[in-house]
Amino acid sequence: MESLTRRIVIMKYLAESKEKTFDMVLQTEIKHHQVVNNHHRTMKEPRKKYLRDEYLRRWAKANRTKSSFLSQNKNWLDITLVLDTEDDSFDQDREKRTRRAENEFDIMQSERTKRRKTEELRKNYSGDQLAYAVQMKLRECGKKDAAKLCKEATLTSPTRPKKILNKVNSESQHKQLSPYHALCLQLNRGMSKATYCLLRSVQKEHNCRLFPSYARVLEAKQSCYPPGMLIDDFDMKLPLQALLDHTATRLIELQREAFELLPNYLERKYEMITKYGFDGSGGQALYSLPASGIDTATESKLFATFICPITIKVQDTNIIVWQNPAPSSPIYCRPLHLQFAKETPE
Incomplete structure (x- = not known):
């Protein structure tokens, strides 16, 4: 039987050290020796560790130079490795072959063959x-x-x-919330982006897809803003017609099923009835506000102008397609003008 020496393993490792570790080379050489000499013996793990550590120590002592290492360790390299332990991997391979034979019924055969x-x-x-x-x-x-x-x-x-x-x-079959439902939940519960994303990640870990991605929620939020908004340091205002158009469009989109119940609903004309109002509030926070432009007494007071949709009905008829369920609630109020100004009797 051909012997396996330290020199064979280490010379092989020096040639392949950029691609393989010492343990990989050692294991490969042992496997090759087993095949060539038809045996199942291997080295014990403590002896493998000793060989690796001793090689590293002697390699460092030779200043990591191949010629110096070979000349200084000639006798040590010629020592034969001790292979006195049965290799368990052969038993594992045998078990794998058995499992493959058992699984062949499920994988390799057709339904017709299985029935037969x-x-x-x-x-x-x-x-x-x-x-x-x-x-x-x-x-x-x-x-x-x-x-x-x-x-x-x-x-x-x-x-x-x-x-x-x-x-x-x-x-x-978990039904996912629509982006608008998720946005409504986020706003009503006062959830930040971080809180929303955390809840969504926890649900994904439990194979639940209830919440849509935050990107889709953000798109839904952007679609709720009417066009033509003008904002500066002291007020925000919208063109009245743009706000009315956007409000009507959003209500029609959300109540499309109700509109589709009407015959020839695309050819009909509709009328939206709204109300408007004003309100002022004081004691607003003064942080992060401009330091100049208006007096401090005015900066703490906010005057708001709102419109609120009441109903949408078919024009010249009494057919109501949509009606505000809570016309006095601030939820349905649409801001038309927000400004830092003091409320006056006028």
């Missing part, structure tokens, strides 16, 4: 016997959950399989 090979089983045994055999085989293979599920589905009440199937289907 199991025909004798189905003829000679009843469904309850086969179900019990499957349960016991699954438990024998360590698949306890699958065995329990098989028992629940086949060996209990006749309605249990349908209940299990309905439960699986209902849990696997």
Whole structure:
């Protein structure tokens, strides 16, 4: 039998050190020696570690120079490696081959072949016997959950399989919120972007897709802003017609199903009734406001002008397509003009 020396392993490692580690080269050489000499012996792990550490120590002592290392360690390199332990990887390979043979029935064969090979089983045994055999085989293979599920589905009440199937289907089909519903939830609960993204990531870890991505929520939020908005340091205002058009368009989009119930709804004309109002408030925070331009007494007071949609109906008829469920609520108020100004009787 050809011996495996330290010189063979280390010279191989010096030639391949840029691509492989010392342990990889050592294992490769041992495998090659096993194949050539037809044996299953290998080195013990402590001896592998000693060989690697001793090589590194001697390599450093030789200033990491190949010629110096070979001349200083000639006798040490010629020592034969001790292979006195059975290699467990051969047993593992044997187990893998066995598992491949067992899985060949599921992977390599068609449904027609499977039906033909199991025909004798189905003829000679009843469904309850086969179900019990499957349960016991699954438990024998360590698949306890699958065995329990098989028992629940086949060996209990006749309605249990349908209940299990309905439960699986209902849990696997989570209906995702629309971007507008998610935006409404975020605004009503005062959630920041970080809080929203954290909740979404936790749900994704549990295979739930209830919340849409924050990018889609942001797009929905941008679509809620009417065009033509003018903002400076002291007020915000919108063209009245632009605000009315945007409000009507958004309500029609959200109530499209109600509009589609009307005959020839695309050819009809509609009328939106709104109301408007003013209100002022004082004691506003003064931080992050301009230091000049208006007096401090005015900066703490905010005067707001709003419009509120009441109904949308078909023109010249009494058919109401949409009606505000809470006309006195601030939720439906649309800001027309916000300004730092003091409220006056006029």
